[in-house]
Amino acid sequence: MWVKLCCLLLYFLALFVMARVFEAVAWYESGFLATQLVDPVALSFRKLRTILECRGLGHSGLPEKKDVRELVEKSGDLMEGELYSALKEEEASESVSSTNFSGEMHFYELVEDTKDGIWLVQVIANDRSPLVGKVHWEKMVKKVSRFGIRTGTFNCSSDPRYCRRRGWLKSTLIMSVPQTSTSKGKVMLKEYSGRKIEVEHIFKWITAHAASRIKSIYNSEHLKEEWNKSDQYRVKIYLFANLDQPPAFFSALSVKFTGRVEFIFVNVENWDNKSYMAEIGIYKTPSYILRTPEGIYRYGNNTGEFISLRAMDTFLRSLQPEVNDLFVLSLVLVNLMAWMDLFITQGATIKRFVVLISTLGTYNSLLIISWLPVLGFLQLPYLDSFYEYSLKLFRYSNTTTLASWVRADWMFYSSHPALFLSTYLGHGLLIDYFEKKRRRNNNTDEVNANNLEWLSSLWDWYTSYLFHPIASFQHFPFDSDWDDDPDLFLERLAFPDLWLHPLIPTDYIKNLPMWRFKCLGIHSDEEMPETFQDSESDSDSESKEVFSSEKEVSEDDELSTCHRCSEGEPRCGAETCLCANRYRHHEPYEWKARSYGSCNTAGDMEPDWSAWPSEMLHCTECVVCLENFADGCLLMGLPCGHVFHQNCIVMWLAGGRHCCPVCRWASYKKKQPYTHPQPLSNETPS
Numbered sequence: 274m275w276v277k278l279c280c281l282l283l284y285f286l287a288l289f290v291m292a293r294v295f296e297a298v299a300w301y302e303s304g305f306l307a308t309q310l311v312d313p314v315a316l317s318f319r320k321l322r323t324i325l326e327c328r329g330l331g332h333s334g335l336p337e338k339k340d341v342r343e344l345v346e347k348s349g350d351l352m353e354g355e356l357y358s359a360l361k362e363e364e365a366s367e368s369v370s371s372t373n374f375s376g377e378m379h380f381y382e383l384v385e386d387t388k389d390g391i392w393l394v395q396v397i398a399n400d401r402s403p404l405v406g407k408v409h410w411e412k413m414v415k416k417v418s419r420f421g422i423r424t425g426t427f428n429c430s431s432d433p434r435y436c437r438r439r440g441w442l443k444s445t446l447i448m449s450v451p452q453t454s455t456s457k458g459k460v461m462l463k464e465y466s467g468r469k470i471e472v473e474h475i476f477k478w479i480t481a482h483a484a485s486r487i488k489s490i491y492n493s494e495h496l497k498e499e500w501n502k503s504d505q506y507r508v509k510i511y512l513f514a515n516l517d518q519p520p521a522f523f524s525a526l527s528v529k530f531t532g533r534v535e536f537i538f539v540n541v542e543n544w545d546n547k548s549y550m551a552e553i554g555i556y557k558t559p560s561y562i563l564r565t566p567e568g569i570y571r572y573g574n575n576t577g578e579f580i581s582l583r584a585m586d587t588f589l590r591s592l593q594p595e596v597n598d599l600f601v602l603s604l605v606l607v608n609l610m611a612w613m614d615l616f617i618t619q620g621a622t623i624k625r626f627v628v629l630i631s632t633l634g635t636y637n638s639l640l641i642i643s644w645l646p647v648l649g650f651l652q653l654p655y656l657d658s659f660y661e662y663s664l665k666l667f668r669y670s671n672t673t674t675l676a677s678w679v680r681a682d683w684m685f686y687s688s689h690p691a692l693f694l695s696t697y698l699g700h701g702l703l704i705d706y707f708e709k710k711r712r713r714n715n716n717t718d719e720v721n722a723n724n725l726e727w728l729s730s731l732w733d734w735y736t737s738y739l740f741h742p743i744a745s746f747q748h749f750p751f752d753s754d755w756d757d758d759p760d761l762f763l764e765r766l767a768f769p770d771l772w773l774h775p776l777i778p779t780d781y782i783k784n785l786p787m788w789r790f791k792c793l794g795i796h797s798d799e800e801m802p803e804t805f806q807d808s809e810s811d812s813d814s815e816s817k818e819v820f821s822s823e824k825e826v827s828e829d830d831e832l833s834t835c836h837r838c839s840e841g842e843p844r845c846g847a848e849t850c851l852c853a854n855r856y857r858h859h860e861p862y863e864w865k866a867r868s869y870g871s872c873n874t875a876g877d878m879e880p881d882w883s884a885w886p887s888e889m890l891h892c893t894e895c896v897v898c899l900e901n902f903a904d905g906c907l908l909m910g911l912p913c914g915h916v917f918h919q920n921c922i923v924m925w926l927a928g929g930r931h932c933c934p935v936c937r938w939a940s941y942k943k944k945q946p947y948t949h950p951q952p953l954s955n956e957t958p959s
């Protein structure tokens with residue numbers, strides 16, 4: 274997870290650097306930056322009209338270029354970035370979809386139950402033609418969609434009873450606007466009563482009703498009173514301008530941020546005394562001033578702060594976000610991080626997508642589960658102070674220059690999704706290249722695995738987990754019984770208790786007694802204590818030697834040949850172990866009588882039994898590997914008293930066989946300790 278997070282942060286850093294490179298290239302080629310102001314006098318009439326349409330100001334009664342230019346200047350400063358975005362948006366001319374309502378419930382769910390948006394609905398009465406023709410309606414839909422106004426058509430033939438109850442006996446236009454200034458308030462429906470059925474007149478009617486929700490100030494006394502008033506709104510945005518009504522984008526944002534931000538329009542057209550404006554720091558108009566408890570912020574002075582709906586919406590969302598905004602942001606980041614697994618995972622293509630689907634499901638599930646307590650936590654009434662401090666932190670951090678660069682980059686890449694996806698793919702391919710190179714240097718075989726090989730290994734893992742649930746979690750080699758005998762598969766299905774064993778932790782292995790085998794007469798420089806903790810380093814070195822050997826021991830054959838020692842019978846004596854002696858004839862190994870009590874090492878040296886734990890049986894051979902104990906080798910004993918090579922018995926136990934290879938006593942279960950009646954003689958038993 275941390276690797277994917279670092280890769281994602283590296284990708285965001287690359288996007289930030291790339292955006293600065295694009296700005297430098299644009300400045301070198303054209304000689305201006307996106308934040309550079311544009312003189313409206315140098316623009317053509319078409320460009321000026323495009324700017325007014327993007328800001329939401331009517332220009333139908335202004336035939337002269339001079340009047341249009343003055344209206345642009347009154348609405349706010351024009352930057353190169355805003356001009357570029359407006360021209361690109363006009364050239365795109367994407368078709369905007371409009372909703373067709375099927376009946377009363379559909380209309381209620383989308384229009385009347387929507388508390389934070391504006392709807393424009395054309396109602397077509399029974400056996401009547403629509404009020405606005407198809408061509409003009411398409412223009413209307415395209416024009417109002419720039420400001421987040423949704424459109425739809427309700428045909429009364431689909432639900433005539435609802436139209437009669439509403440009084441829609443003739444074709445008309447209906448506008449839905451929130452009635453109150455609180456979030457999730459009531460919605461009022463307004464009907465168009467104008468005589469002129471033209472796009473500009475209908476648009477003026479829409480903007481006039483939307484502007485009526487904004488608090489307007491027309492004198493300095495009212496401004497002073499409003500400026501010094503403290504109410505429920507912690508964030509207020511003022512527009513000081515010489516206009517009859519605020520632009521449409523400003524009115525649309527007031528509906529979108531209902532209950533979060535208060536929008537105030539200050540009309541300074543007929544002001545004679547502007548001294549109070551100078552006292553509060555307003556020296557020019559038009560000005561967009563954001564007032565917060567932390568101070569005053571002048572919108573439009575930093576990168577990406579254009580006089581448009583999208584730019585100001587991004588700015589206000591960063592200052593006063595909703596919980597839904599934070600959830601969507603976290604959802605995008607988590608999925609971008611999860612998709613990094615497609616490039617980090619090496620091997621077959623099917624393996625990459627299987628891991629990707631698993632990661633996407635895991636990350637999204639964890640995200641949703643983690644958000645549930647957060648939502649419940651935010652509903653607690655005594656956390657208002659925590660919520661206020663969080664918003665204050667957002668306001669402090671998002672009014673910096675770095676935050677303005679991040680917002681500008683977000684708007685740029687979101688308006689160019691192909692560039693965003695291509696850079697993400699390129700970044701992923703670089704990660705894949707370096708990851709593949711690193712694993713090849715480490716001699717990892719999975720890099721060259723194809724789809725069939727990986728599917729085969731996946732099936733082997735699944736079957737190993739199904740029939741050997743303990744051994745499948747270990748790193749020791751394990752040979753399945755049914756690979757040699759397929760009939761055993763059916764036998765185990767008939768008797769599931771033979772293979773569905775309970776999961777037993779292997780922590781007890783480190784507590785088993787361990788010591789070194791020594792013979793009398795041979796002096797060793799190093800002494801080994803009888804506890805596992807003091808011989809941990811020797812155990813690791815011995816384990817490495819056994820793992821690198823070329824011998825393969827068939828533990829399952831030994832399990833089948835080992836005979837259980839009955840609990841009613843006495844334990845294996847110190848002279849001869851009958852458990853191994855009973856199966857001398859068994860294949861594939863020719864079991865021979867194990868000699869317990871004599872030293873079979875070179876030179877017939879006597880073992881030093883004093884170094885052995887008192888509860889361990891004396892023997893000189895390991896029944897797992899069928900080799901004699903060499904002087905200095907590491908031994909390990911089980912609770913039943915039988916002794917083996919430490920490496921051999923660890924591999925045996927870790928493979929899921931939690932019992933003694935000789936007597937089948939549980940290796941994790943204590944047994945009455947064995948006491949030697951007398952020291953063993955040097956004679957070899959017959």
